[in-house]
Amino acid sequence: MAARSEIVHCYLQLASTTSLMAAQARAKEWDRLPALEEQCATVVERLKQIRATEPLDPAELDQAQRLMARIRADQDEVRRLVKPQLERLVATMARLQKQGELDKAYGLAR
Incomplete structure (x- = not known):
């Protein structure tokens, strides 16, 4: 595959995967996001490796943009949907750590 068309192909893959990530986040399917994020990272690494021998033509550039x-x-949508979940997770972890410290202080630790 020519480097130019491979670049557009990679952007198509990223667009498809990030769209699926947004759909999964809207559906609160949090456990599916890490695998999709890994797919995105793989495609981004591939984009970094591609060395276009000639610039994209105007139609390809427009499509890529x-x-x-x-x-x-x-x-942006995924971040907006995931942020409250992460904040809840951090708060829960802090609460559990505090409880553990209190249990230990009062001799209730297991």
Whole structure:
């Protein structure tokens, strides 16, 4: 595959995966996000390795720019949906740590 078309192909893969991540986040399917994030990381690494021998033609550049805008929008949505979950997780962990410290202080630790 020519480097130019492979670049567009990678952006198509990223757009598809980030769209799926947003859908999974909306459905609160949190356990599915890490595997999708790993897929994105693999594609991003591939993009870093590709050395285009010639610039994208105007149609490819336009398509890549539209895909990047879609990817950013989906990433923003995922972050917006995941952030409250992470905050709850951190609060729960802090509460459990505090409880453990109290149990230990009062000799209730196991």
